[in-house]
Amino acid sequence: xxxxxxxxxxxxxxxxxxxxxxxxxxxxxxxxxxxxxxxxxxxxxxxxxxxxxxxxxxxxxxxxxxxxxxxxxxxxxxxxxxxxxxxxxxxxxxxxxxxxxxxxxxxxxxxxxxxxxxxxxxxxxxxxxxxxxxxxxxxxxxxxxxxxxxxxxxxxxxxxxxxxxxxxxxxxxxxxxxxxxxxxxxxxxxxxxxxxxxxxxxxxxxxxxxxxxxxxxxxxxxxxxxxxxxxxxxxxxxxxxxxxxxxxxxxxxxxxxxxxxxxxxxxxxxxxxxxxxxxxxxxxxxxxxxxxxxxxxxxxxxxxxxxxxxxxxxxxxxxxxxxxxxxxxxxxxxxxxxxxxxxxxxxxxxxxxxxxxxxxxxxxxxxxxxxxxxxxxxxxxxxxxxxxxxxxxxxxx
Amino acid sequence: xxxxxxxxxxxxxxxxxxxxxxxxxxxxxxxxxxxxxxxxxxxxxxxxxxxxxxxxxxxxxxxxxxxxxxxxxxxxxxxxxxxxxxxxxxxxxxxxxxxxxxxxxxxxxxxxxxxxxxxxxxxxxxxxxxxxxxxxxxxxxxxxxxxxxxxxxxxxxxxxxxxxxx
Numbered sequence: 001x002x003x004x005x006x007x008x009x010x011x012x013x014x015x016x017x018x019x020x021x022x023x024x025x026x027x028x029x030x031x032x033x034x035x036x037x038x039x040x041x042x043x044x045x046x047x048x049x050x051x052x053x054x055x056x057x058x059x060x061x062x063x064x065x066x067x068x069x070x071x072x073x074x075x076x077x078x079x080x081x082x083x084x085x086x087x088x089x090x091x092x093x094x095x096x097x098x099x100x101x102x103x104x105x106x107x108x109x110x111x112x113x114x115x116x117x118x119x120x121x122x123x124x125x126x127x128x129x130x131x132x133x134x135x136x137x138x139x140x141x142x143x144x145x146x147x148x149x150x151x152x153x154x155x156x157x158x159x160x161x162x163x164x165x166x167x168x169x170x171x172x173x174x175x176x177x178x179x180x181x182x183x184x185x186x187x188x189x190x191x192x193x194x195x196x197x198x199x200x201x202x203x204x205x206x207x208x209x210x211x212x213x214x215x216x217x218x219x220x221x222x223x224x225x226x227x228x229x230x231x232x233x234x235x236x237x238x239x240x241x242x243x244x245x246x247x248x249x250x251x252x253x254x255x256x257x258x259x260x261x262x263x264x265x266x267x268x269x270x271x272x273x274x275x276x277x278x279x280x281x282x283x284x285x286x287x288x289x290x291x292x293x294x295x296x297x298x299x300x301x302x303x304x305x306x307x308x309x310x311x312x313x314x315x316x317x318x319x320x321x322x323x324x325x326x327x328x329x330x331x332x333x334x335x336x337x338x339x340x341x342x343x344x345x346x347x348x349x350x351x352x353x354x355x356x357x358x359x360x361x362x363x364x365x366x367x368x369x370x371x372x373x374x375x376x377x378x379x380x381x382x383x384x385x386x387x388x389x390x391x392x393x394x395x396x397x
Numbered sequence: 398x399x400x401x402x403x404x405x406x407x408x409x410x411x412x413x414x415x416x417x418x419x420x421x422x423x424x425x426x427x428x429x430x431x432x433x434x435x436x437x438x439x440x441x442x443x444x445x446x447x448x449x450x451x452x453x454x455x456x457x458x459x460x461x462x463x464x465x466x467x468x469x470x471x472x473x474x475x476x477x478x479x480x481x482x483x484x485x486x487x488x489x490x491x492x493x494x495x496x497x498x499x500x501x502x503x504x505x506x507x508x509x510x511x512x513x514x515x516x517x518x519x520x521x522x523x524x525x526x527x528x529x530x531x532x533x534x535x536x537x538x539x540x541x542x543x544x545x546x547x548x549x550x551x552x553x554x555x556x557x558x559x560x561x562x563x
Contacts (some may be wrong), residue, residue: 075424115524119451126459130431133463137424137470145470152467156460176525 006107022255023053029355036359047313065244075138080249083131087256090124093117094263095179097273097339117178129155136238147237151228157373158218164381165212168205168388169197169268182272196271202395203388209269211381216261223358262350270346273339287341291325399517410436422476423469434458446523
């Protein structure tokens with residue numbers, strides 16, 4: 001009974017955190033893009049536009065849900081449903097931290113530890129092509145159809161180097177379970193170089209990590225590989241004909257896929273929940289320091305306000321940051337929170353990279369996109385895999 | 398629990414397979430086939446073949462059927478008119494297929510010694526590790542021969558496709 005209760009609580013917490021971070025990821029993306037382009041970004045709804053995601057959700061839910069007369073009656077509503085289902089299901093196998101004990105009950109910081117978690121993630125990502133392909137086809141619109149054809153060709157092509165890049169760390173971890181892959185990266189060389197798979201002897205996966213990142217951009221249909229929804233060629237690509245919550249579902253799926261694939265990258269290459277330097281050097285106090293610094297900065301700006309209303313709002317923000325920082329310092333909570341902090345920090349860093357790239361790089365041409373993966377990325381990933389296999393075999397027992 | 402899951406997904410598999418034949422539009426048929434493959438993967442999983450289940454989804458549902466769907470979309474194939482066979486086959490078809498399936502089930506049940514069938518949760522050698530070990534020890538020759546067959550098929554496709562270019 002305890003097990004079921006704990007699993008239910010974990011599922012609830014993960015779902016809540018995932019859905020909230022989905023909404024705020026979009027806010028963060030709009031803010032980051034705006035600052036890259038020397039704009040302010042969302043600023044009207046709430047302080048610094050912080051309530052903008054809520055406003056967007058209300059707007060999307062109350063919009064008219066249009067069903068165009070020329071669409072396929074079954075597949076048109078089915079495609080966004082499939083997209084959002086597949087993208088949310090993937091989070092179930094992602095571990096966020098080590099095994100901990102809650103009120104005497106040992107439990108994993110993960111919904112379920114599958115023995116073939118990596119294969120599960122690859123299977124889900126290969127199925128998510130259907131949502132995009134069907135959405136475009138069922139819309140019965142030439143732009144949508146072109147978008148979905150591009151999407152299916154692109155996602156199949158980039159899945160190859162992605163899977164090849166995934167196999168190399170698997171060889172080093174000797175496991176398909178995401179938890180064991182994460183645990184294989186604990187510890188440090190010479191006391192300070194982390195044993196993450198990007199650094200781990202005998203085959204540092206720097207090239208593998210870069211291949212994975214590039215393929216991840218294409219798998220999530222993000223710039224510079226967002227050909228399926230290229231605005232200036234295809235209106236909005238595969239989701240041109242979708243309105244209201246159906247459109248929102250595709251959006252949710254895109255952001256959820258981004259979270260999953262960056263978490264996957266963190267697990268495979270960046271040492272999962274392990275800190276970048278040893279606890280002996282105070283890595284447990286980094287989150288405390290980060291949040292206390294944030295509290296100090298917002299308190300300073302509250303005392304010297306740029307606008308009148310900041311005098312009241314910023315000290316409250318400062319107090320919230322202070323409370324979070326103190327929570328990270330409490331020894332009992334530290335064992336739960338610190339691994340999650342490092343995991344979230346690494347995942348967030350890659351997510352920031354996604355947004356940074358979107359703000360700075362132009363879109364590829366379609367033939368360049370295909371040529372890049374088949375003529376460059378795929379051979380490179382095969383070479384990386386062969387090299388890793390050889391080195392692991394030579395250095396192994 | 399295993400039995401409920403088995404019955405559910407066996408039913409889904411059969412329903413999708415029937416739907417595959419009944420649908421007139423190629424896309425609907427192709428997606429029914431994806432449904433069949435997905436439920437087969439669950440059945441493999443129930444029998445302990447976790448690697449085969451994942452491979453079934455990744456390779457068949459995620460790669461091969463995506464290509465099928467891609468080609469159907471590219472050719473923009475329309476729904477085909479329902480071709481009704483002669484009256485005799487329409488009236489006798491379903492009773493005969495039910496009889497055949499019943500007969501097959503009866504014979505298999507009779508011939509198989511009791512306890513020789515599969516049972517849920519008995520088989521444990523289905524992890525990627527076990528399958529890989531088997532592939533590279535006991536079955537290395539069939540495995541390599543299959544890969545050469547696939548290579549021949551790829552070469553054949555390239556040769557056939559080249560003719561149209563020049």
